[in-house]
Amino acid sequence: AQRVTQPEKLLSVFKGAPVELKCNYSYSGSPELFWYVQYSRQRLQLLLRHISRESIKGFTADLNKGETSFHLKKPFAQEEDSAMYYCALAGGTSYGKLTFGQGTILTVHP
Amino acid sequence: KAGVTQTPRYLIKTRGQQVTLSCSPISGHRSVSWYQQTPGQGLQFLFEYFSETQRNKGNFPGRFSGRQFSNSRSEMNVSTLELGDSALYLCASSSGLPNDEQFFGPGTRLTVL
Numbered sequence: 256a257q258r259v260t261q262p263e264k265l266l267s268v269f270k271g272a273p274v275e276l277k278c279n280y281s282y283s284g285s286p287e288l289f290w291y292v293q294y295s296r297q298r299l300q301l302l303l304r305h306i307s308r309e310s311i312k313g314f315t316a317d318l319n320k321g322e323t324s325f326h327l328k329k330p331f332a333q334e335e336d337s338a339m340y341y342c343a344l345a346g347g348t349s350y351g352k353l354t355f356g357q358g359t360i361l362t363v364h365p
Numbered sequence: 366k367a368g369v370t371q372t373p374r375y376l377i378k379t380r381g382q383q384v385t386l387s388c389s390p391i392s393g394h395r396s397v398s399w400y401q402q403t404p405g406q407g408l409q410f411l412f413e414y415f416s417e418t419q420r421n422k423g424n425f426p427g428r429f430s431g432r433q434f435s436n437s438r439s440e441m442n443v444s445t446l447e448l449g450d451s452a453l454y455l456c457a458s459s460s461g462l463p464n465d466e467q468f469f470g471p472g473t474r475l476t477v478l
Contacts, residue, residue, distance in 0.1 A: 287464040289466075298368075298369075299457075300468075300469065301466050301467070301468075341408065347463075349464075350420045351420065351461075352398065352410045352421050
């Protein structure tokens, strides 16, 4: 069975502070990990995926297979980063199926 | 490119009724996945269709069904509605390649009274 855990429901930081959103997963095979984001009154959209290894809007995430984690990080948070963030896993040939964590609401205060 | 569209955006039904939700994918996408989102359970995968065939299915009762048409548009149907079926239903489209990025629609908010 595959499972994604985001331990923090809410995370508050001040503008300019570093932010880390935690994600741990459980999967027996080789996973594909994603971070999706939902800004206020917008639809869910992909932020980044581990295989692309790129930084989007200043965010990065490294897949740590030893710790089964895929934490999302940004060195200097901005107010526009305030949103709901979901970590998601796709496994093997599990077509079209994403297993989502419960989500973390990030609030960046001015 | 136009995004994923879902109709209707809001629905109110009573227990025991049935409901059909529609999803139009991004042009060229052949895969449509459906998810149920509730405050308690979060986002849960219902099923995925590709080229009119269901390729993957989540752990939902048989009251939840779907289909896909030759133009890749998809519908999902819920029969004998229960109060617990009240949720936001999201569809997502993709190319259909394994683990490809999914593009989500705005969702249909279903309320069962």
